[in-house]
Amino acid sequence: MSQPNPSTAQARALVDELHRHGVRLAVISPGSRSAALAIAFEEHPAVETRVVLDERSAAFLALGHARASEVPVVAVCTSGTAVANYLPAVVEADLSMVPLILMTADRPPELRHVGSNQTIDQVGVFGDRTRWFCDVGLADITLDLNGYWRSTISQAVARANGHGSRPGPGHLNLSFREPTVPVSDDGRTQSDSYAFSIEGRSDGSPWQVDGVARPGPADLGLLEGSRGVVVAGQGDYDRKQLVAESERLGWPILATALSGLRGDNAVDTYHHLLVDGVPPPLTPDLVITIGHIGPSDRFSSLTGVTCPQIHLDRWGAWRDPRRQSTHIVEADPVGTLHSFDNVADNAWKSLWDSGDREMRSALDERITAEPNLSGPAIARSIGATGAGQVVVSSSMPVRDVDAHTRSAARVFANPGASGIDGFVSTALGIATGRKSTLALTGDLSFLHDAGGLVIDELPDVVFVVVDNDGGGLFDHLPQAVHSPDFERLFVAPHGRDLTRLARAHGLKGLEVDAVEDLVAEADSGMAEGGAHVLVAKVDRETDLKMRRALDDTARAVVAGL
Numbered sequence: 001m002s003q004p005n006p007s008t009a010q011a012r013a014l015v016d017e018l019h020r021h022g023v024r025l026a027v028i029s030p031g032s033r034s035a036a037l038a039i040a041f042e043e044h045p046a047v048e049t050r051v052v053l054d055e056r057s058a059a060f061l062a063l064g065h066a067r068a069s070e071v072p073v074v075a076v077c078t079s080g081t082a083v084a085n086y087l088p089a090v091v092e093a094d095l096s097m098v099p100l101i102l103m104t105a106d107r108p109p110e111l112r113h114v115g116s117n118q119t120i121d122q123v124g125v126f127g128d129r130t131r132w133f134c135d136v137g138l139a140d141i142t143l144d145l146n147g148y149w150r151s152t153i154s155q156a157v158a159r160a161n162g163h164g165s166r167p168g169p170g171h172l173n174l175s176f177r178e179p180t181v182p183v184s185d186d187g188r189t190q191s192d193s194y195a196f197s198i199e200g201r202s203d204g205s206p207w208q209v210d211g212v213a214r215p216g217p218a219d220l221g222l223l224e225g226s227r228g229v230v231v232a233g234q235g236d237y238d239r240k241q242l243v244a245e246s247e248r249l250g251w252p253i254l255a256t257a258l259s260g261l262r263g264d265n266a267v268d269t270y271h272h273l274l275v276d277g278v279p280p281p282l283t284p285d286l287v288i289t290i291g292h293i294g295p296s297d298r299f300s301s302l303t304g305v306t307c308p309q310i311h312l313d314r315w316g317a318w319r320d321p322r323r324q325s326t327h328i329v330e331a332d333p334v335g336t337l338h339s340f341d342n343v344a345d346n347a348w349k350s351l352w353d354s355g356d357r358e359m360r361s362a363l364d365e366r367i368t369a370e371p372n373l374s375g376p377a378i379a380r381s382i383g384a385t386g387a388g389q390v391v392v393s394s395s396m397p398v399r400d401v402d403a404h405t406r407s408a409a410r411v412f413a414n415p416g417a418s419g420i421d422g423f424v425s426t427a428l429g430i431a432t433g434r435k436s437t438l439a440l441t442g443d444l445s446f447l448h449d450a451g452g453l454v455i456d457e458l459p460d461v462v463f464v465v466v467d468n469d470g471g472g473l474f475d476h477l478p479q480a481v482h483s484p485d486f487e488r489l490f491v492a493p494h495g496r497d498l499t500r501l502a503r504a505h506g507l508k509g510l511e512v513d514a515v516e517d518l519v520a521e522a523d524s525g526m527a528e529g530g531a532h533v534l535v536a537k538v539d540r541e542t543d544l545k546m547r548r549a550l551d552d553t554a555r556a557v558v559a560g561l
């Protein structure tokens, strides 16, 4: 490397070290103070860059990509309120344990706390939501800082990957003095070259390699139950081995859409099987929950059964919304199941399996009998597309996919904080570098992050917008009957033409009004490549009736169990 000015030297060392640690994508929002970082990322031959105007969207794009790739992704922004716009994605990354590294440019110390332009206090601005914060400081021209910069990156990546606690976001605040472009004289400020080497390890390896040990199984003593159920959520565990252990134990797996376990071996109609609580024949004597088990609120009847209730999480997350767990255990979930010694009661598992089959066929029959579009019908049709990965927004889409999508496709959402913000960008991040991505969203979620479409390059993606002109979720809540001006205060109808909005952003926009068309258009959009928006108009009244009818159908099935 030639000898650049100090800011450029620092930025180049940091970027090179990030690459050595496996970072392959940096999401950059335009700004001046961050110029050295933006240019260093752009100049690196093996780190891809995306440019997203809105920092809130940029951080969600980074979050989406990190979620799917399970490798840290960097977001870079300038000083000031730009930094504060990262907060929603930081909150989600914290709760969802997604490795994200935020590199915020800052003014040098002499320009802080004196009312200088575009300057806020950025030190520790995300509080304890980040796994690690470092105010990296300035590139001091008189000091050899190469080891400091590179080991800082080693630690930032290690901590984002869970070293010392659990995976999550990290924040590096970086002061830069001008020139922040790679010249000795930018026309405003002059600088000598940085005099020290900024080379990394000569064999191309990271400065420091960290180690995170896998936890072993937990010894829970004699807790065997012959009628156990395993509720599998989003989390860090070996899927294949979990299926094998559950088979051995004779315990059904209730596989949430985000578990990655949907398939022939799992029960996926639990939302309807639990319509009025746990049916007596399906009442377990042991409940194991693994990872994040949203979004169905009907699990609460299962986790309220008086019996051993064991929550297992590899990172020790404390997930116990009902406060009824008897054990909250940081351990390898599958290894812990392996330590159980139960003689499988096959009749027990068959009861769940046959209930699941009956429920699925009754729900299917009811959904296909209704010609008008509804959320459940759209979610069910997603399983008929060739999507390899499905991203779903919070509110009803994630619930509908959980209840009605049977597909081996990987399903992603932002379940940590269940925000309706950042969805478009999360989906774009997940789609970046991958084929066959379908993103199912409500209209408000889509509009909330429409600014995320202001990006340098759109990936291949098909958005399906369930357009019920507002927030359909609120129809299910008490304010639907107990609030003045319910529509305006809660549903927030917008009347926007979303196909035109899509076209204005350079996407292909199309309206679809039947599930067959939706499946055909989604498949052709994914085959053709590029970014598409399919708008499916749904009438809220029809949708509500369908959901009530499905619950009635479920009650009839449960009564016959």
Ligand SMILES: Cc1ncc(C[n+]2csc(CCOP(=O)(O)OP(=O)(O)O)c2C)c(N)n1
Residues within 6 Å of the ligand: 393, 394, 395, 396, 397, 418, 419, 420, 421, 441, 442, 443, 444, 445, 446, 468, 470, 471, 472, 473, 474
């Ligand atoms: C950032 C954020 N703001 C507000 C909410 C509250 N909220 C939950 S669902 C919802 C409506 C979502 O509407 P839409 O995306 O159209 O989906 P639908 O409810 O129609 O399924 C709102 C505003 C939230 N979860 N997150």
